[in-house]
Amino acid sequence: MQLRLQSFLERPKHARATVIDCRPGFEGPYFEGSGPEDSVCGHCSHVLIRGRLTAYLNLYLCCPSCGRYNLAHGGEEGERA
Numbered sequence: 001m002q003l004r005l006q007s008f009l010e011r012p013k014h015a016r017a018t019v020i021d022c023r024p025g026f027e028g029p030y031f032e033g034s035g036p037e038d039s040v041c042g043h044c045s046h047v048l049i050r051g052r053l054t055a056y057l058n059l060y061l062c063c064p065s066c067g068r069y070n071l072a073h074g075g076e077e078g079e080r081a
């Protein structure tokens with residue numbers, strides 16, 4: 001299963017957003033979670049997060065493949081440990 005993230009062409013400027021920029025040579029994924037659901041770039045479907053994470057919010061991940069910023073907001077309501 002794949003969860004397509006919302007992708008943005010420009011780097012987000014909100015003060016409260018955490019932005020992870022692309023690094024040369026890094027192809028991802030940025031995080032490894034659990035379960036079969038991968039989060040992929042909304043533009044090119046590159047895998048950014050493998051599995052599901054429950055503890056991130058308002059995190060923008062630069063896609064190593066196309067360079068767009070993808071908004072990852074994870075966790076299901078009530079799932080907090």
Ligand SMILES: [Zn+2]
Pocket residue numbers: 041042043044045046063064065066067068
């Ligand atoms: Zn991409």
